[in-house]
Amino acid sequence: xxxxxxxxxxxxxxxxxxxxxxxxxxxxxSRQTGGRWSPPGRRGIYASADPSTAILEVAAHTGFDxxxxxxxxxxxxxxxxxRLIKVIQPEDVPNPNWLVPSLPSPNQQQFxxxxxxxxxxxxxxxxxxxxxxxxxxxxxLAASHFRLVSQERFGLDTRLIK
Numbered sequence: 001x002x003x004x005x006x007x008x009x010x011x012x013x014x015x016x017x018x019x020x021x022x023x024x025x026x027x028x029x030s031r032q033t034g035g036r037w038s039p040p041g042r043r044g045i046y047a048s049a050d051p052s053t054a055i056l057e058v059a060a061h062t063g064f065d066x067x068x069x070x071x072x073x074x075x076x077x078x079x080x081x082x083r084l085i086k087v088i089q090p091e092d093v094p095n096p097n098w099l100v101p102s103l104p105s106p107n108q109q110q111f112x113x114x115x116x117x118x119x120x121x122x123x124x125x126x127x128x129x130x131x132x133x134x135x136x137x138x139x140x141l142a143a144s145h146f147r148l149v150s151q152e153r154f155g156l157d158t159r160l161i162k
Contacts, residue, residue, distance in 0.1 A: 010082040012047035012135045012146075013054040015154060018071035025077070025148075027139035036104045036127065037112035037136050044116055045137035047077070049123065053132040055154075060101070060128045064160045072154040077146050079121060084145055085135070086119035099125050112136060120145050 016024050027043030034040040048054035051074060059067055079085060090099055098108045115122045120142035126132040137146070 010079040010085070011076050011149060012049060012079065012137075013051045014045070014047045014075045014077075015051075015054045015058045015067075015072055016075060018073050018153070021073045021075075021151060024073075024075050024151075025137075025139075025146075027137075034104075034109060036098075037109065037122075037124065037134075038116065039106070039109040039113055042113055042116060043139035045139060045142075047135040047137060048126065049133040049135060051076075053126055053129060053134065055156075056128050056132075057126065057134065064156060067154070067156040068158065068161050073151050074154040075151045076149040078149050079135075080145050080147060084119070084142075085121040085123050086115060088115070088122060088124045090125050093124075099127050101127050116141070 014024055025045055027045050030038050030044040030046065031041060034042070035044075035046060037046070038044045046057070048057060054074070055067070058072075090096065093099060094111065095108070098105070112122065112124070116136060116138040120138050122136040123133050124136060126134050
């Protein structure tokens with residue numbers, strides 16, 4: 001069952017290749033390669049505040065064609081206590097270019113790494129789609145503060161393939 005956006009709970013979303021369905025919350029990919037908001041070595045979960053942004057975030061890296069050819073799973077999880085979410089507004093980011101599509105700088109990764117050392121969850125604007133939000137999860141701090149709600153097979157609308 002898909003949670004309603006107005007049900008009074010705070011949900012986050014991920015889109016993963018189906019082969020990673022069981023390890024969606026491990027942070028191992030982030031630890032191995034780093035990402036926009038984390039250096040290699042940091043176990044973190046990248047998620048979005050809504051399923052559409054989660055889909056666009058993956059499509060920005062793999063293309064819509066991959067989402068049509070490779071099995072994916074859409075995961076929803078609940079933040080048990082929303083007061084644990086640190087919200088970073090665009091003006092809180094030292095360099096506004098960190099919020100546009102580009103390669104991450106080591107300073108950008110360090111900025112978020114310091115946040116994830118102090119906060120289990122960090123809500124930050126998406127670089128893929130303005131006015132959307134991503135959620136960074138510190139695997140070291142957040143383990144008992146979120147729970148899986150659902151996982152379902154993802155099917156891309158084939159009209160997006162050209």
